[in-house]
Amino acid sequence: MTRIVEKRIDGQGYHLHMIPSEKYKTNTLVIKFRAPITREAITNRALLPYVLQQATTKYPTARSLRTALDELYGAVLSVDASKKGEHHVVTFRMEIANDALISKQTNLLKEGVRMLHEIIFQPKVDNGGMDEAIIEREKQTLKQKIRALRDDKMSYANTRLLDEMCADEPYRLHVHGYEEDLPHVNGRSLYEYYQSMLEQDILDIYLLGDFDEQEVQTLVQSCFARKSRAATQYDLDVKKKAPSEPKEIIERQNVQQGKLHLGYRTNILFGDEDYYALQVFNGLFGGFPSSKLFMNVREKHSLAYYAASRFESHKGLLLVFSGIDPKDYQQAHDxxxxxMEAMKRGQFTTEQLEETKNLIVNQLLETIDHQHGLIEVLYHQVLSDVDTTPEQTIEQIKKVTTDEVVQVANKIALDTTYFLTSEEGEDANA
Incomplete structure (x- = not known):
């Protein structure tokens, strides 16, 4: 693989990350605002990036803003708000054509950076608040998104598992916010929150592509310097122990397929020494079609429509998902x-271990082959305050041994079982 070079510069109220590469036809600019998750702010943060991308002072309508992007040779803008452990991250992304590939004399990177600055720092404001019509439209869209997730029973079950498992932790908070908050959001209140975000959030700026580094530093300084009160880092108490007696939550709805989701505490975070062995553990346990969950729960016993696991790198959780016939709860659960017990005893072959490590390495290589994927991988380091390159990660994964996977498995403890079943289903304990 091509060596990835990331140059980090601490600017005035921001951290600049430059990743030079001539591999891509576009330059990718990503702006990330980060703050701890709070119940008071989460709905505002979920709504805000979508409002900002609709209009600015210079481009007061969605049409005029899209036209301006099109004139930058089809620059592509995207936004979102996501939960990374107990961080809430608001992201703005822009892909801009590489000037070197255009026959005309252009400086698209400069124009693109200025455009993204306009979108973030120069919103359309009227009478001390953001545009009410835009807010109302985006509130309706967000409401539909929240309801759609509630109607998707797999997503609903995962949300309910975390509600119960992390009941007294910020991680329980829903990434898209809460429908009951929306009537209280208006132009003035959202603008006030927006101003506090600009002042207080930690700001990371990524640029990946073919560019002049000195020019970029000057450009970013002129556009994104701010008198920020943001801390360079903040402490989150993210590791929690599983209870001595795991919780069991059974919920009944009008569903045909039961959703059996289990939440474990791994006691391992991104950047910990045994994080690489956790990646391999998850691959063997439930991360791939060759894993124990897929082969035994779904294939061998035909108990599940799907069965898989994933882990949350910045929170220390392992989540198991399965869709089952409601009457098969006890057998599938067992x-x-x-x-899990088989993993704790090391009941997997050397061949399975090596195959899983290869799958993880290939998955990572595929991720970092794409601009947005590479930036997300690099941002993991910022969130955990560690410094590990993708190349080092791959080497560490290749070195993971059977004993290390077993040690990780024996750190993992069941916290909560959540079962969404049919209204007339058998009692889960029957």
């Missing part, structure tokens, strides 16, 4: 627990 088989999932048996797969």
């Amino acid at each position: 088989i999932i627990l048996k797969q």
